[in-house]
Amino acid sequence: MKAKKTNAMRHLDTLKLPYEHVELNLKEAADASSVAKLLQAKEEQVFKTLVTVSNDKEHFVFMIPAGKHLSLKKAAKAAGKKKIEMILQKELLPLTGYVHGGCSPLGMKKQFPTFFDQSALDFETIYFSGGKIGVQIQMDPKLLEQAAKAKPFDLCEE
Numbered sequence: 001m002k003a004k005k006t007n008a009m010r011h012l013d014t015l016k017l018p019y020e021h022v023e024l025n026l027k028e029a030a031d032a033s034s035v036a037k038l039l040q041a042k043e044e045q046v047f048k049t050l051v052t053v054s055n056d057k058e059h060f061v062f063m064i065p066a067g068k069h070l071s072l073k074k075a076a077k078a079a080g081k082k083k084i085e086m087i088l089q090k091e092l093l094p095l096t097g098y099v100h101g102g103c104s105p106l107g108m109k110k111q112f113p114t115f116f117d118q119s120a121l122d123f124e125t126i127y128f129s130g131g132k133i134g135v136q137i138q139m140d141p142k143l144l145e146q147a148a149k150a151k152p153f154d155l156c157e158e
Contacts, residue, residue: 006131007097007107012139017147019139022127026101026134032066039127039136043067044119046136047128049103051092051112054081059095061105061148063116063128068156078115078153104131105148116141118152 005013012019024038036046043066050062050070060079064070076084089100096108105114105128120126120141128144130137144150 006104006135008104008129008131008137009107011107012137012147015147017139017143019137019143020125021130022136022138024134024136035127035136036066041127045123045126047116047120047126049105049129051087051096051103052084053087054079055083056081059087059112060084061108061112061114061150062155063105063114063120063150064155065117065119068117070155071157074153074155075115078151078155079113098129098131099133102129102131102133102135104129104137105144105150106137107131111149114148114150115153115155116144116148116150117155119156120144121152 009021032046032048033043036043046066047063048066052060062070062075072084093099096103125138126141127136127138
């Protein structure tokens with residue numbers, strides 16, 4: 001049986017970029033650390049997608065490794081903004097088209113400026129949400145950089 005394509009996968013297919021997708025048996029959102037265990041991958045190799053809003057109401061997407069916390073100060077610096085905060089969970093679906101636990105940096109309703117923690121470049125491939133709970137995409141972070149027009153930056157709290 002062929003897997004149903006998500007918007008994130010269709011985006012990668014349009015760009016003709018190679019990726020693998022993995023389907024996990026998840027009925028509801030799981031944190032990125034739990035996903036890493038299910039994938040039998042290092043926590044540092046599984047990235048979560050976080051959506052934020054700046055003091056001037058501009059939205060930004062940040063990807064950081066499972067088990068890490070986004071430094072809002074570093075995120076603001078990356079985005080060139082005075083202040084950044086997380087959006088409310090209820091705003092995620094109308095803004096991105098994705099639900100909590102299935103938010104991908106690819107295939108959102110609108111492309112937002114995207115940054116990923118520079119540690120991703122330490123790996124040949126990383127995992128991130130494929131745009132649906134239980135679907136993970138595995139790909140080269142340099143290709144993700146191209147696909148999401150993402151920039152590497154030091155984003156995590158120490």
